[in-house]
Structures are given as structure tokens and as C-alpha cells.
Amino acid sequence: MNFRVVLMGAVSALGLASMANAQVASTETAEVSELVITARRPLAESEATALQVQRASDSLVSVLSADAVGDLPDQNIAFAIGRLPGVAVQRDQGQARYVNLRGAPVYWTTLSFDGLSVVSPQGRDSRFDNIPSAIASQISVQKAIVPSMPGDTVAGNVDIRTRRAFDHKGQKISGKIGVGKVELGGGTELDTSLVYSNIFMDGKLGLVAQGSFYSRDMVTNNWETDPYLGNTVDPSKRFAREHENKHYRLNRSNFSGSTRVDYQFDDNNTVFASTINTFFRDDELRDNFIFRLDQGTDAAGNAYNSANFINANSPTFGTVYGARINGRVDYRDTKEFMTTNTVGGEHALSGWNLSWRANYTFTDDGRDTPVTAAFQSPSSFLLRPTVEYDLRNGDVNTIKLFSTGGTTTARTKGAQVTNIEAFQFPATSIGNVEGGDITSAWTGKFDLDHEGQLFGLPTKFEFGGLYTDRTKKSRETAFSRSFTAANAVPWAFFAIDDAYMGTQNLNYSFRYTNAGATTAYMDNLVATGVATRSDTRGNFWKVSEKITAAYGMATTTFDWGNLVYGARVEMIENTGQAYVNFPAVGATPAETRLVNTSSDETLVYPSLHLNWNVTDEVKLRVGLTTSASRADFDDLRPNFSINDANQSISGGNPNAKPEKQIGLDTYVEWYMTPEGFFSAGLFYKDISDVLVQKADTFGLDTLDVPGLDRSNYLFTKVDNGGDGHLQGVEVFFSGTAKKLVSDLNLPEWMEGFGTRLSGTWTSSEVTLPTVGGVPARKISVLGTSDAVYNLQAIYEKYGLTVRLAYQYRTPWGESVGSYRVTNGVVNPADNGDIFWDADEELDLSVRYQVNQNFEVYLDGVNLTDQGARRYGDQKRYPIEYETFGRRYVAGVRFNF
Template structure:
């Protein structure tokens, strides 16, 4: 944009001189005196990021979506999950309002893999990768590879999220960037802190580059949550009714922290040979204290005449949505969770060129992860068996966002019960101590990987062709160790009130009672005292170790034509799994079980990239892939409960879930941040992995006095075939060209929009019924309204997705109708998040920012089988943060 001296000075004063300082204006007096104009420019971070991303995307030989850092190396969000949620075809599964898992094009989350700088790494959770523990500060670019090529691992099904880390040679000399932000969490009146620092420099006459990064994020918050879960199986007298077994309020107070650090060295021996060493560390910590109040409706509750709540007569006469139960058992539960999700990945590698035709790269990697799920304390209180000591409860589940219950005294006789006076304070009911326990669990994964890749430029079939080939060997071992202490403490005089502290309610939802939050120090002291007095007994359970060795080789070629190119080839993977685990019956160890399996899989693929014009590109792909059962699903151990007649465990014989995919996309690359794409995709799926319950059917676990052949067995099996198909649309444009061509006011050129929509349909045939795949929403929409001009960047972003399946439930036949056996299939309800990000560039070195998250204060809801039976609703409030970014 061009301005006179007077106009430039006025603009500089108004806008903080982000593009040209006041001193710079006066320094150009000689230029202005001759009638020349001063060029005033401001950074446009979103436009810079989009421009860089489009260059990579257009030149890619397969279907990718790219998120690139802006000119100073910033991505726009705190973690990678939030950052990629703005991209087309991406759906996010959140936890406590924070993006965690990625669903690509509506596919299950375990179909998405993670890599750093092109090398796949394991996640602390296993096959399903968490992205909330990866801060965006470590990344210069994120590439989502949606169409699989032979150089990628075969278990990449929906796609791979590749994080290109920062490297010193991305910049010219020394560079220091970072940010510091301080914010407020509305629900719970907590504090949010976000800080990062990156240092990069080049030494030894341009041969050695070093970049170091560190970041820290924390958030204090409260969460309000109700759950009406589970529902009882409908009865033959009226299969249209589903009555709740329990209803509860969970009152959370928590602090979440993300800490990361990375260090990378790059050394250039010469223009043909470079080596590097990198280490990346990330730690996610969830410190959470829950206070729960649970009404057991299906226990000894009755109607006024003493008829049982769960009887046929009551099913006929009562309303499952609103009513009164008499003498319901009341429970209080204090749970302290202290969970860590830690990853350290270390890589040594090199890039080499031999002449003009042959290139080679190699990688050696060691990755260590730990997923800790500790419960340092759980204390349970439960009302007695005498109906007069338990409350009469009014329940109201008609408002699916505000299920609640009210408490009253219970008087009268066993067969003529009376609702007495209203009780507001839940602590007024006697709830003796029922159980006390603590639990420690750690899953540790160790993985070694060696990888080598070559590409050779040659002529094949008379056409220029790049031939790529290479191999990989990786060995992974995941070990799980659980142990804890528990005990029933009958006769104890401990009450909930002794562990409570004064203070107001931190939530906003309507409660039919008052309560006090527990005191963490008092809770932990109770656990320590109980362990010291041997009131608790040690429980060892669920030890298992699963190893996986993969040997892979691939060959692929890219043949060039006047109109584009064809990429074709195949990958071969030999997979060997071993497992060992102890089988426990209660606390009795029945010995070590071992398992072995091996399989060789071949993954062919072909892609066609057709340049219809300089701006218009068509892409077609045929791919194959297979997702393997998670490590814990392959464990060979069993947990046996002779009281409940049940067995649960892994399935070492589970086969990979195989997919064949088709893609057809059209892309238009315009000017001035203009891009359009449309595509269709289809995947045929066989041997789908399912969590299921069935009859065990074998006698190898029988012992004297216990015939376990007919026990209920919960495990993972291959069951059913299916498909997923969909349409993906994306558009990005700004008003700049329109403003310039029509000579409109220049400030209007800052407006822009980015919008995407993904429409997905999936089907999984289970024989008796047909369902959708987990993680599949019918529709996912992303819209960003942008204004970027004069150093000011404003982005209003919204993501909306329709309901999606979380877990497959069980069904049974009652009175000739197929009905949910309990909750049935569990779904997440529709989800909306609206965020606002504002940046203002003060000068070349400083930028201020302010962000608002979940501005519409939407919550997260789940339901069982249909949305008429909600099982959970959770709210976490709005968040606001402001701060400064710096760049030197």
C-alpha cells in the first residue's frame, strides 16, 4: 500500500508504527521532498502461513493438507490438536474442552498416526495418538498426508500428521522468538499461563546450526458434570421405557500442565552432506480432584407403596424422565487423579547426495513414553440399608442439558413410605465410610527404529522418473504394571464432612442440594494413615508386556509426463508380536501366559497428479493399509471375577483391520490467498476390530470348584465388514483482489474467509445390525472469518460437528424387539466451539495478542443409543488469555 509522508505519519501514530516507525518517517525526508512515496508494509501472519502452505501442497505428489508457520515461525494455537482443527477434513475429540484426538475425514482416531520430521513415533497411549501433549512451539510446519504412499508405514489408514520441527537453517543467523500469555478461566476462576522460548543460531562459518525450544502451559479450572449412567435394559412389560440405574454429579477441580523442550543440531560437511541430532521431550500432567454424589435409583429404591423401582409394576406405572423414588441409596465418592503422559524421542540422521542422480537419507531413533494413570486416593461413603436413613429423591431428566435431583427425608413404613422435609445439605445424610483405596498404573513403551531411504533420478519407459526405495526396522515393547491398596473399613467413624473444606460452589449448573468440596491434604493424610495402620491390603493385578518387531521395505517410482505425474509402488511389512502376562483371580496369581503371532502384509498404491492448467490440479489415488490391534488388546492375560461370572482380557489372535481406499480431488490455486478444493473418498474395510462381550466357551481357565466355560468374556475381536465414504470441500479467499480491481477503500482488502465442510457416511455390518464407524460424524464444518491489515490480525473461528459413535455397546432381544442391553451404543452429541484470536504488531520485534476460547460456552454431551437418553453433560466454561510475542 502507498501513502504520502503525512498519511504514513498518521498511520504510524494510530497503529503503533508496526510497519514503519515515526523516526523512520522523518528519516526519509529527502525521499518525500522529491515527491516520492513511502512504502508501508505490515506482517500478515495468516496470509504468510497460507502462502507457504499452498506452495508445499501444490508441489506435493500426493494428497496433503499443510499448516505452515508464519514468517517468524509461529503457529496460531497452543497445541497441535487445536492448530490442525482449522484444516479441512479434520475433526477434533476434546477432553475438558481441550482438543486431544484427531479424526481425519470422519475416520476413527486410531487410524491417524504421528511422525516427527517424517519418522513415525509411538504415542504414550498406544495406537491412538494424543495431540494435546504436543505444543505448537516445536513445529515450523504440520503436514497431514491423507493419501498413503509406500514410503509411509502401513498402519497409516486415515492419514499421518507429520510435524516438521524447527531447524536453525530455516533462519538467517541468530533468532530469538517466544511468547508470554496470562489468562483467566471463567468456570472455577482459574489462571491460564502460556509461555515459550526459541533460540536459533548458525556457527562455524555456516556449517553448524543449533535450535533450542522450551514451552510451558498450565490451566486451573473447575468442571461441572452430571451423568445418568447406566440405563437398565428395557423390560418386556414396556420396551419403550429405559430407566436410569444411577444419576450423579461430578464436581471437578483440576490443573493441566504441558511442558516441552527440544534441541536440534544440524551440521553441513559440504553442500552434499548434512547430519543432525535432535531430542524432543513433552510432558502432559493432569492433576484432578473429583467429588461425586451418586443416587442409586435401581438399588433398594421403591415407590410410595414400597414397590421396587426396578420391578415390572413400576416400569409400567412410572415415568423414566421425571418422578420420585423412596429410600434411594446415596453415595459420596472422593477421587484424586494424578496422571502423566510423557514422551521423549531422540533421532540421529543424515542427508547425502551422490552426484546429480542419487540421494540418501538415514535415521536412527529411540523413543520412550510413559502413560501414568495414578489414583493416589479414592474414598467412598455409602448410606445404610435402612430406608429411613436414605433420602427420598425427586429426579428430573427432561432437560437434557440439566439433569438434576432433589433430596428429602424418608419417613413412614416399609410399605407406605412418605416424602419428608427437604434436605439441602447433602452432608446431613449419614453415609458411613464404605471403601478406601489407592492405585498406581504405568504403561511404559520403548521403541528403537532404524530407517534408510534412497531416491534415484533416471529414465524409465522413456520418461523422467524418480525411483525411491528403502527399508525400516523397528522394535517396540510396551509394559504395563498396576498395583494398589484397598480395603473395606467397616466400623470406621470417618465421614465426608471430616474431609470437606468451606467454600462456595465453583460451577454454574442447577443443583438440588448444597455441598462442600473435599480437602486434598486431608484426603491424602487419610490414605497415608490407612496404609500405615495396615487397614489396606496390597493388590497386584494386570501385569503384561507386548513386543512388536516390524521389518519393512518399499519400492516406488514417480514418472513425469507433460500433464503431471504418476506415483506407484508397494510396501512389504513383516510383523512379529509376542506377549506375556499374569492371570489374576482376585489377588491370586495363576501364572504367566505367553503368546506369539506373525504376519506379512503387502501394501500397493498408485496416485495420479494431473495438471489441468497452471492453477488447476486433479488428484486420484488407490491405496491399501491395515490398522493393528492396540498393544493392550494383544496382551494374553485375563482378569477373572468369580462373583460376577466374568472374564476380561486381550486377544493375541486379533487380525489387522484391512482397508482399500480411493480418492479423487480437484484443487484450484489462485492468487492472493485464494484456494478451492473438492474431493470424494471411499474406504472398504474388512476384519473390523470390535470391543465385544461373549461367552468364554473354553475350559482352560477352570479350577476346582469353578467352571468358567460360560462366563461373560469381554475382549477385542475381528467382527464385521464395512465402508466409509465422503465429500470434502474447502475454500479460502480474501477481498484484496476485488478491492484493487474495483478501486475500493484499501482497508476493505483485509477481509477474508476460510471454510471447509466434510460430509461422511460409514457403515459397519455386525450381522444382527448395522452401525457407523467410531469417530464418524455425518458432517464437520470449519469456518474462519479473518481480517488482516495494517499489522492487525483478527480470526473468528468456529468448528461444528454432528454426533459420532464413541463405543459399541451390546444389544439383546426383549419381547421380540432388539433393545439396548444397558446403554447400548454410546455417542458424543453434536459439538460446537467458537474461538477468537486477535494479534497486533507493535513493531518488528513485538506483537500483542488476545485469545478467547469456547466463547459460546458450549459443553460436551454423550447419550446411549438415542439422544433421548443422555448419559453425560459436562461444561468447562470460557477461557481468555492475552500476552506478547517477541521476535529478535
């Protein structure tokens, strides 16, 4: 029987039992005559606090709170919030990185610390794997938008409330030390954190300082087969251009350090200063072998895309004679840094409450590549392999290598070759890159609120303003050296005799490259002037964004609940700057020019929320919201690539307008007595001016030169085009068996069982405009899965906490591809639209409280060893499959 079916059935049965318990308990009044604390229940403590915050909120929110000693159970923020209802995660090499809220694209989710929105190093796509959970005391996922939130908050905002000294009384020291193993490759995993907080000056001054370090050594199993080339001979047959193996060795590490100081002048006035610093490093060694099938022929020497070749081979199994080997060495040392520094205050002034913030945030999204080297087979087919490709199993695409003999028009397959270095593929070039994207942002923000009356009803009035000035720029330097046949070095020059660390059946052996020796070789080429500096001005760009915002909102309270209503106004100014390479025209020589652009827009975001207390335990929430997601910074850059021969231009689009959304949420929440929670809701978003890939007339004279008008060239870029919608259903239940066990007089140890179940079902549609003769077509919103399930089976009793957590999501779109019309039929030009296949992960967390100060724990991650699989256009065209192995960490948490 399918493992997933068994697990979902078992956890669902637990949920039904827990719900039956909650339904019985909800009709009774609990009476407490004596409270005896025998052991902590971390998950129950966390949920109880979270539900208090959630219930008191005036808009739709899901909350994750630290337990009584300030711990969150997961290593990073992405993993942590991935347990909440309506949240799906996207992983990178097995590590949760981005979040999709209720099926929406990742760029529809914003990030904030203590209520202040900050930029992510990558831009609109907020990353969460670089934020350790150790810095947080509480995380609120705000799904319904109110006027006090930024207008580009579409799916929701993830607000991280950082630790504060006043969260505890007096001095507190807590932390953890964990050490583990990565099953694939046998690497070591290390997870540590330390938090110190204390209160001084008779309770007026609070100080909290936190530091954490996480590191993981790993390898991956990886193959890629793409792109799939369409052809005019038989469009139903799409042959893969190449197959490749990427042999990764890498270390991923996170460091965080934060400090917050609060000073209370009196009960009405508090000021604070905080700094939050996170550093993520991906030190990646990648040895890459690419088998260019399209550079070979059939036995008769017919080209790869000819009718004879296509008739002689199947797209999934066949033989290519004289295919080319391309080798690559890429050492990537990606460093991503973020520092966000805030001063602020809270003041009560004559019936008004004032909150203010001043912030500076700096991020560096690095892309350093100390070495990038390329290798290539000689031109003679006799020195190249004959490749037998087998793509019939979409999870295990493989190739076999053979020697090649015969003549040009009568090629033969010789003996199998199992050592790839038996073939020649000398180096053609080597180089390095240093640089990345830097973002700096200055933000000032204030909020005022006042309790008054409106039409005789108690009403809280809120006003505020914000100004932020963000600038993101891309810069890099690069050196390179090309080889000739006379001085080219072979793969063996860089190789080291380390055993293969993966588990794939490659059908060939290879040697990893020596990272230290290869890097030293490249550094010496630069130092001695053999490697020359490249002209990288074409990769430079800078985009600035200034936002001036103001809002007004009110919360009017009735006997049955309240209404929250208001509007936000934002004026957005964008400027762009980039170098553009202008081709030579007649007597006008080629040159590189700096191009400047600007645009502006004012948007208004009204919203209305109803919160109805149907009973003491049941709330109905209805929200009507508006929002707009802006194009990412790199999509706004004026980097243009000019092709005079084709009369075409491609690049960023400084005039791209925000895509706009109108949302409706209707949710019912049941806060069960004495413990338990159930919610169900419907959500809908109407989307207009969707940002899509378009091609139309350039329409500007920015790129004209004397004697040549480029304003009528075809311009391919991201622009506003399609309309669509996103709608869905979300259901969540959390409960324990405690009351049910008591009512049925079952053994006491059974009281510890509990469960948390959530499901989100989404459908969406976007109409893409006509492009290049391809008629308009409909796709799902990128990033949306039809279904996302989060299931947790829990046991908490006698100081023991066990959580088995499972997430499953159906396939989702990653990117929109190109299509063409052949014989009246629309077919992909290469891969077409690219999708991630269904994803699942099973994690186990076991904790045992030794005493009030120490707890031991064991975590197991990715226990089913699920891989990541992508495909192009249809599932029968897999383009990548990668596995990462299981991971185990054991350690101790301490609290004093």
C-alpha cells in the same frame, strides 16, 4: 434466529465475495513494480508457504505452516490442525485432544516427527493436546498413503516438522508470554514459550533450542445419568440406574523442551541429532455424589424394576423412596511423558540420495491416584433420602432430596433437604494407586532415491526399509483400607468450607474435600501399615510388537504431471504376557499364573497416485491406496477373566488380526492467482475384518487345568468380524477480498477481509456380527460425523490480524454397547451404543504488530460456552452433560 445459522451465513457470504475476487484475478497476470512492506500478515504468510508445499507434493496433503517469524496461532497441535479441511477434533474437558481425519476413527491417524513415525503414550490413539505448537515450524496432514509411510496409516499421518536453525539466517530469539482467565471457576491460564536458534562455525553448525509451558486452572459443571436399565416388564421404558454430579477442580499443564543440532560437512552431507520432550499433567480433584435410584422403591416398597414401580413412575420424572447416596473422592495426578530422540543424516552419493534415522522413543501414560475413597448410605431406608428426579430437559438433568419416613410398605416423602451432609454416608474404603502404561520403541529407518529413466521417461526411484521394536507394559501398585461401622469416618472428616465453584443448580449444598489433608491421611495409613498392599498382578500385562518393513516406489514424470506407484511389505510379530487368576477346581487350589502368547502376520500394501496438472493453476489428484489398522496394545494383551460357573472367558485377544482398508481419493485443487485456493474431492474406503466386540468359542488349551477343559468356553473379546465402508465429500476455499476491493474501487481498509471455509460430509456403515442371539446389525464407523464444518472469518491489515474460527460437527459414535432380544424386539441391555452429541466451538484471535520485534495478542476460546453431551442409543437418553466455560488469554509475542 439461531446463532449458528447467522454465523455460517455471514462467513459464507464473505467466502463468496472472496471467491469472486479470486475468479477475476485468476484471468489476469499480476505485475509487481515495487514491493513495500508496511506490516506483517501472519495468516497470509503461513498460508502462502503451506500452499507451496502442498502444491509440490506428489500426494494429497493439507499443510499448516508457521508465519514468517515461526509462529503457529494455536497453543497445541490438536487446536492448530483442527483448522484444516477435513479435520475434526475430539475434546476432553474443553481441550482439543484427538483428531478425526475425514470422519475416520482416531486410531486411523498416525503421528510422526520429521517423517519418522512415533508411538503415542496412549497407544494407537495418537494424542495431540500434549504437543505444544511451539515445537513446530510446519505440520503436514498426509491424507493419501504412499509406500514410504507406515502401513497402519489409514486416514492419514500428521507429520510435525520441528524447528531448525537453518530456517533462519544467524541468531534468532522468539517467544511469547500470555496470561488469562478461565471464566468458570475464575482460574488462571498461563501460556509461555521461548525459542533460541543460531548458526556457528561459518554456517556449518546449526543449533535450535525450544521450551514452553502452559497451565490452566479450571472447574467444570458435570452431571451423568446412566446406565439406562432395560427391563422385561415394558422394554419401551428404560429407567436410569443412577444420577451423579462430579465436582471437578483441576489444573492442566504442558511442558515441552526440544533441542536440535545440525552439522553440514558440505553441500552433500548433513547429520543431525534431536531430542523432543513433552510432559502433560492433569492434576484433578473430583468430589462425586452418586444417587443410586435403583436402590430405592416406590411408596409401597416395590422394587425399582418391578411392574408396579414402572407403572407408577415415568423414566424422565418421578420419585424414589430410600435411594442410596454413594460418595466418592478421587484425586488423580495423571502425568504423561514422551521423549523421542533421533540421530540421522542426509547424503548425496554418486547420483543417489540417502536419508537415515535411528530413534529411541519412551512414553509413560500415568494413572496415579493419590486418593480414592468410597462412601455409602446405611441400609435403613429411613436414613436415606427420597429422591425426586427430573430428566425431562436433556441438558439439565437434576434431582431434589427429601427426608424419608413411614414404614417399609408405606413410605412417605418429608421436607426437602438442601444440605447433603444432613444424610449419613460414612466411608467404606480408602486407597491409592500408582502406575501406568510404559512404552519403549527402538526404530531404524533408511530411504534411498535416484533420478533416472523408465521407458524413456524421467523417473525417481525410491527404496527404503524400517525395523521397529515396541514394547508396552502396564504396571501398578495399590494400597487400600476398609472401614467398619465402628471406625468409619464421615464426609465431614475430609471437608473444607470452600464455596461451590460451579454454576449448576444442584438443589443441594455440599463441601469440597481438603486435598492436602486427605492425601496426608492416606499417606499416613500406608506409612503406619494400616492400609495394606493390594494384589495387582491381574492388572499387569506386556505386549511387544516387532515390525520389519521394506518398500519400493517410483515417480514417473509426464508432460501433464506424474504417476507415483509402488508397494510396501510389513512383517509384524506380536508377543503378549499377562497374569491370569485361575479359579480353584476340585482339589486344585486357586492360583495366579503368567500366560504367554504370540502371533505374526505379513501384509502387502500397494498404492498408485496420479497427479495431473490440468492447467497452470488446477491439479487433479487420484489415489488408490491400501492400509491396515492393528488392534491396540491393550486389546492384544492376554489378560483373561475366567468364570467357570457360566463357562465364559473375557479379556484381550492376542490373535486379533488387523482390519484392512482399500481407499480411493479423487480431488481437484485450484491454486488461484494472485492468492486464494479451492479444493473439492471424493473419498472412499472399503473396510474388511473390522475389529468389533465378539463372542465365540475360546478354542485354546491355554487356560485348561487337570480335569477341566476350558477350550469350549464362550470367549468375549475384540476380534475381526464385520465389513463396511466409509465415503464422503470434502470442500475447501480460502481467499481474500483484496483484488475485488481494488477492482471495485472500494475503501482500502476493506482489502483485509478474507475467509476460509471447509465442509466434510461423510457416510459410513459397518455390519456387526450376531452376538448372544442379537442378529447382525449395521452401525456407522465409530468417530464419524455426518458433517464437519470449519469456518473462519479473517481480517489482516495495518498490522492487525483478527480471526474468528468456528467448527461444528454432527453427532458421532463413541463405543458399541450390548443389546438383547425381548419379545422379538432388539433393545439395549443398558446404555447400548454411546454417542457424542453435536459439538461446536467458536474461538477468537486478535493480534497487533507493534513493531518488527513485538506483537500483542488476545485469544478467546469457547466463546459460545458450548458443553459436551453424550447419549445412549437415542438422543432422548442423555448420559452426560459437561460445560467448561469461556477462556481468555492476553499477552505479547517477541522476535529478535
